[in-house]
Amino acid sequence: MPEPSKQEIGARAYKLWEQAGRPEDREAEFWQLAEQELRNEDQSSPTRTADTL
Known part of the structure; x- marks a missing residue:
């Protein structure tokens, strides 16, 4: 499977940031968390197999 796109990571990071109460100056933290x-x-x-690794 391909790496998550910047758009996917950004959307997840924004969601996580909102859930955390929109704290200031923690953009990098939420970006890394979303990416992980x-x-x-x-x-x-479940679609991952030895052939797709």
């Missing part, structure tokens, strides 16, 4: 979550979802995807 999306990668973890990809790794646990």
Whole structure:
């Protein structure tokens, strides 16, 4: 599976930021968290097989 796009990461980061109460000066933290979550979802995807790794 391909890496998450910047658009996907941005959307997830925004959602996480809103859920956390919109704290200031933590953009990088939410970006990294969103990126990690999306990668973890990809790794646990039932469509992943040895051929797609």
